[in-house]
Amino acid sequence: MSSIATPVPSHGQGGSSAGVSPEHHYLNHSRGILSWLLTLDHKRIGLMYMVTVLAAFFLGGLFAVLLRTELLGPGAMFVPSDPVKTWRLYNHFFTLHGAVMVFMFIIPAIPAILGNFILPLMLGAKDVAFPRLNLLSFYIYVLGSLFLFYVLIGGILGVITGNENILPGGFGLDTGWTFYTPYSSSSSKSGVVPATIGVFILGFSSILTGLNFIASIHMLRPKGMNWFRMPLFLWALYSTSLIQILATPVLAITVLLLAAEHILNIGIFDPKYGGDPVLFQHFFWFYSHPAVYIMILPGLGVVSELVTTFSRRHVFGYQFIAVSSVAIALLGFLVWGHHMFTSGQSPLANSIFSLITFSVAIPSAVKVFNWLATLKGGSIHLNTPMLYALGFIGLFTIGGLTGIPLATLPVDIHFHDTYFVVAHFHYVMVGSMLFSFLGGMYYWWPKMFGKMYNEFWGRLGAVIIYAGFNITFFTQFIAGGQGMPRRYATYPEYFQKYHVISTLGAYVLTIGLFIVLFNWLHSLLRGKPAPGNPWGSHTLEWHTASPPPHDNFPVQPVVGDPYDMHYWKKAPDGNGYILDPDASEQPHGHGQGTGVKH
Amino acid sequence: MSTTTTAAGHGPNYDAAHGDKGHIDANSGHHDPNLAHHFDTPEQQFSTSKLGMWTFLATEVLMFGGLFCAYAVYRYNHPEVFLWSHHALDAKWGMINTIVLLASSFTMAWGVRAAQLNKQGLLKLMLILTFLGGVLFMVIKTVEYKSKWQHYLFPGYLNSLNASNTEVPGDAAKRRADTIAYVEKYKKAGDGDAHGSSLGHSANPESAEHSNATAGGNVHQPEASQPVKTAPNVVEFNNLYVDGNAGTADFAAIHPPAFSAAGINLDADKRPAHKWTTYTELQPADRAQLNTFFSIYFMMTGLHGVHVVVGMGIMVWLYLRAARGDFSSGYFTPVDLGGLYWHLVDLIWIFLFPLLYLIH
Numbered sequence: 001m002s003s004i005a006t007p008v009p010s011h012g013q014g015g016s017s018a019g020v021s022p023e024h025h026y027l028n029h030s031r032g033i034l035s036w037l038l039t040l041d042h043k044r045i046g047l048m049y050m051v052t053v054l055a056a057f058f059l060g061g062l063f064a065v066l067l068r069t070e071l072l073g074p075g076a077m078f079v080p081s082d083p084v085k086t087w088r089l090y091n092h093f094f095t096l097h098g099a100v101m102v103f104m105f106i107i108p109a110i111p112a113i114l115g116n117f118i119l120p121l122m123l124g125a126k127d128v129a130f131p132r133l134n135l136l137s138f139y140i141y142v143l144g145s146l147f148l149f150y151v152l153i154g155g156i157l158g159v160i161t162g163n164e165n166i167l168p169g170g171f172g173l174d175t176g177w178t179f180y181t182p183y184s185s186s187s188s189k190s191g192v193v194p195a196t197i198g199v200f201i202l203g204f205s206s207i208l209t210g211l212n213f214i215a216s217i218h219m220l221r222p223k224g225m226n227w228f229r230m231p232l233f234l235w236a237l238y239s240t241s242l243i244q245i246l247a248t249p250v251l252a253i254t255v256l257l258l259a260a261e262h263i264l265n266i267g268i269f270d271p272k273y274g275g276d277p278v279l280f281q282h283f284f285w286f287y288s289h290p291a292v293y294i295m296i297l298p299g300l301g302v303v304s305e306l307v308t309t310f311s312r313r314h315v316f317g318y319q320f321i322a323v324s325s326v327a328i329a330l331l332g333f334l335v336w337g338h339h340m341f342t343s344g345q346s347p348l349a350n351s352i353f354s355l356i357t358f359s360v361a362i363p364s365a366v367k368v369f370n371w372l373a374t375l376k377g378g379s380i381h382l383n384t385p386m387l388y389a390l391g392f393i394g395l396f397t398i399g400g401l402t403g404i405p406l407a408t409l410p411v412d413i414h415f416h417d418t419y420f421v422v423a424h425f426h427y428v429m430v431g432s433m434l435f436s437f438l439g440g441m442y443y444w445w446p447k448m449f450g451k452m453y454n455e456f457w458g459r460l461g462a463v464i465i466y467a468g469f470n471i472t473f474f475t476q477f478i479a480g481g482q483g484m485p486r487r488y489a490t491y492p493e494y495f496q497k498y499h500v501i502s503t504l505g506a507y508v509l510t511i512g513l514f515i516v517l518f519n520w521l522h523s524l525l526r527g528k529p530a531p532g533n534p535w536g537s538h539t540l541e542w543h544t545a546s547p548p549p550h551d552n553f554p555v556q557p558v559v560g561d562p563y564d565m566h567y568w569k570k571a572p573d574g575n576g577y578i579l580d581p582d583a584s585e586q587p588h589g590h591g592q593g594t595g596v597k598h
Numbered sequence: 599m600s601t602t603t604t605a606a607g608h609g610p611n612y613d614a615a616h617g618d619k620g621h622i623d624a625n626s627g628h629h630d631p632n633l634a635h636h637f638d639t640p641e642q643q644f645s646t647s648k649l650g651m652w653t654f655l656a657t658e659v660l661m662f663g664g665l666f667c668a669y670a671v672y673r674y675n676h677p678e679v680f681l682w683s684h685h686a687l688d689a690k691w692g693m694i695n696t697i698v699l700l701a702s703s704f705t706m707a708w709g710v711r712a713a714q715l716n717k718q719g720l721l722k723l724m725l726i727l728t729f730l731g732g733v734l735f736m737v738i739k740t741v742e743y744k745s746k747w748q749h750y751l752f753p754g755y756l757n758s759l760n761a762s763n764t765e766v767p768g769d770a771a772k773r774r775a776d777t778i779a780y781v782e783k784y785k786k787a788g789d790g791d792a793h794g795s796s797l798g799h800s801a802n803p804e805s806a807e808h809s810n811a812t813a814g815g816n817v818h819q820p821e822a823s824q825p826v827k828t829a830p831n832v833v834e835f836n837n838l839y840v841d842g843n844a845g846t847a848d849f850a851a852i853h854p855p856a857f858s859a860a861g862i863n864l865d866a867d868k869r870p871a872h873k874w875t876t877y878t879e880l881q882p883a884d885r886a887q888l889n890t891f892f893s894i895y896f897m898m899t900g901l902h903g904v905h906v907v908v909g910m911g912i913m914v915w916l917y918l919r920a921a922r923g924d925f926s927s928g929y930f931t932p933v934d935l936g937g938l939y940w941h942l943v944d945l946i947w948i949f950l951f952p953l954l955y956l957i958h
Contacts, residue, residue, distance in 0.1 A: 120636075125636060126635060126636035127635075127636035128636075129636075129646045129650060130646075130650055131634075131636065133650075207657050211650055211653045211654060211657075212650075214649070214650075214653055215646050215649050215650040215653065218646075218649055219642060219645060219646040219649060220636075220646070245653055245656060245657050245660075246656065246657070246660055247660075248657070249657045249658070249660035249661035249663075249664070250660055250661070250663070250664050252661050253661045253662075253663075253664035253665060254664065256901075257664075257665075257668070257897070260753070260754070260893075260897060263754075264752075264753050264754030264755065264756075264893070265754045265755035266753050266754040266889075266890075266893035266894075266896075266897065267754070267760075267887075267889055267890050267893055268668060268672075268890070268893060268894075273754075273755065273760065273889070274886060274887045274889065274890050275890075276671070276675075279668070279671060283664060283667075283668075551635075
């Protein structure tokens with residue numbers, strides 16, 4: 001491998017400067033609303049995504065709190081005088097919660113925000129491969145989101161006011177985010193067609209982002225950065241992008257066919273016209289299962305970065321972690337049938353899907369063990385991002401392990417469509433993905449805004465979120481085991497205790513999330529200026545100022561092993577890390593004898 | 599192309615690329631207006647653009663793949679439906695469309711080559727010809743679609759073959775008869791497929807009219823020496839049409855096995871009389887399902903047609919840019935990428951055509 005040149009000691013010239021934020025950076029590079037709306041700068045696009053995606057998260061969360069409030073008691077809480085109206089409202093609420101969270105929050109969150117911002121920086125590049133496509137991707141996301149949200153909120157307002165046409169064309173959706181046929185193709189009076197159009201549009205945003213990342217990672221790596229010298233976050237984004245481009249088009253054709261079924265009654269999914277409703281499930285889950293790996297893989301990549309940096313140690317088993325990302329992406333295409341064990345599939349098909357589902361757990365476990373090995377003997381710093389990463393490891397383990405009984409055929413017969421499933425996927429989507437998203441946001445926050453956040457409130461928020469999350473969802477494992485079905489607005493008295501605990505946990509979780517929000521806002525207004533490298537990580541984004549200049553790197557950073565942190569030493573003023581001019585020129589031994597080659 | 603000036607003035611690898619500081623290599627393309635600021639060389643930009651385009655084409659393949667999957671599932675489950683319905687499609691027009699698209703792919707490739715060689719006039723001509731190929735394709739498609747619609751073959755619930763279609767105003771039975779006659783239009787003209795229903799002629803009095811027609815038409819009497827019994831005995835049993843001779847000695851005589859104690863019978867596959875299943879011979883369950891074929895046909899060719907129209911738009915845009923002098927041997931990336939898209943549209947048709955028109 002090429003020898004590593006002497007790292008350039010920091011100049012004032014926007015290199016890895018210690019202390020003062022630079023005067024000119026991407027945020028003040030140009031001014032005016034149009035300079036943001038028409039920007040081609042991946043960093044600005046990432047921030048615009050951040051605003052819209054977090055708004056979507058707020059909306060999805062609001063409806064989660066509303067539906068959990070409804071579930072405090074078996075009776076109708078919202079409209080006590082009209083239970084039917086309340087149940088209809090409930091159906092709209094959980095559909096909106098699911099659709100908004102899945103399509104508008106989780107799938108874009110890490111790739112569109114952190115990926116857009118950090119990927120070119122990690123590559124030492126000036127931008128992604130196709131900046132204009134990137135901006136187009138953002139606008140497609142905004143259009144699809146507005147469309148989808150309009151339809152969904154129209155339905156809710158329609159039920160509340162009794163006027164279905166209160167928002168013209170906004171007929172809502174009460175089918176659940178999975179819009180199963182034949183309810184969605186014939187019986188549902190809700191706005192299946194406009195909602196699916198919104199999903200169709202959002203899908204293209206996902207596809208174009210994935211396309212951009214694939215081209216960037218293939219073609220914009222700098223000299224010296226071959227595939228196995230990339231940071232693990234890039235491996236994760238690459239695997240995510242593979243899934244995005246291969247799976248999302250199938251969703252596109254599925255919703256197109258569903259719309260055609262609705263409008264023309266073409267008879268593909270609706271048995272009344274000769275169609276097969278289970279075929280819809282096959283089509284839908286062929287996308288939606290790989291979609292959950294779109295959700296989690298970037299999070300796994302973030303955790304790899306966090307665990308390494310805050311253990312001050314080279315990651316253990318780099319190649320295994322890298323390859324496991326791709327393995328998860330590929331295997332994830334083969335398991336969609338595990339959502340359909342009770343749909344009437346043949347036992348042979350059930351068995352095959354069950355077997356492959358067991359095997360897809362293996363690469364995920366590989367990652368967890370490698371992280372644990374990285375932590376062991378490391379110098380653990382419990383900063384806020386690290387708290388989220390540690391929380392992730394435990395919660396992801398629980399989420400993954402509870403997937404195993406769901407993959408087990410005889411057990412799934414009982415657990416299918418119960419709260420056990422709900423708890424399982426919330427452990428991986430919230431306990432894992434949300435935690436990694438928050439951890440990543442905190443980790444790269446100084447880089448993005450040039451401001452530090454208040455560490456005390458950050459840690460407090462993390463702990464409260466962890467507590468609230470577990471109270472909410474661990475209870476649901478138990479409720480599900482006792483047989484509480486999902487998507488039910490009412491239930492026998494026996495289950496009430498679980499629901500009350502779960503709802504109170506949801507309130508605690510909400511408080512924690514608001515603490516995070518205020519922590520961030522306070523940082524933006526009054527945060528301490530951030531150094532170029534507050535955490536002492538060696539990946540390339542830390543080799544430039546915080547916030548970075550418009551074109552990222554005035555001086556091309558030197559490419560080395562991304563996890564070799566010995567080049568950095570603590571800054572004398574205690575503010576972050578600076579390059580160590582006395583650091584040995586040769587790469588530091590990795591310590592674990594993992595066989596990573598130079 | 600982005601014209602943002604960078605704060606540092608040069609790209610990060612500028613010095614490395616150019617050796618001595620400040621010296622601008624004339625061929626470096628540094629001030630090349632077509633080189634985006636985040637790429638180091640035009641070659642890198644071109645390769646990246648190609649990779650992006652191929653990735654996009656992969657997504658298109660996956661999207662159409664869903665439709666091909668639906669086709670496969672329904673054809674596997676309802677083979678008779680497909681075998682009967684596809685006669686509504688005129689393979690002649692399909693063949694012409696195939697040739698038109700192949701020719702337009704040829705002109706497109708030639709256009710890319712012209713751009714590589716900096717032959718502006720040739721490039722513009724080729725773009726026009728490709729565009730015209732798309733026009734011709736859509737014209738023929740329109741002719742085909744109109745012909746279907748005139749005979750009430752629509753996608754979905756308006757299709758007169760739709761078993762549950764009682765919503766259509768007018769005489770539903772008359773429309774259905776018209777549609778059936780349209781689909782079976784080749785029955786009188788030629789001998790159709792060699793494969794047919796083992797049920798042969800229908801004994802159903804309703805089909806007396808076309809029974810007579812085929813009786814007079816070409817009946818492939820096998821030249822086998824063994825005598826062939828009269829047409830099999832079609833009876834209705836439990837809502838199905840079955841061969842009343844099944845299991846009897848007559849059945850063996852009508853359908854002699856290929857291999858038996860008597861030796862090899864080379865004429866075993868020759869069947870009497872009528873060649874392919876007519877509407878009246880279809881099982882009732884299949885009859886209820888006939889609109890599925892047409893739904894799939896219209897969805898697949900419709901989505902493909904949309905892509906052809908988009909491709910035509912791309913040709914127009916490329917032509918306008920070529921007329922403006924945007925392309926040269928140093929930069930012809932949009933032509934190349936547009937060509938890739940057009941080739942994919944052609945390729946999808948190459949798969950559609952046999953699956954829909956030529957199945958047997």
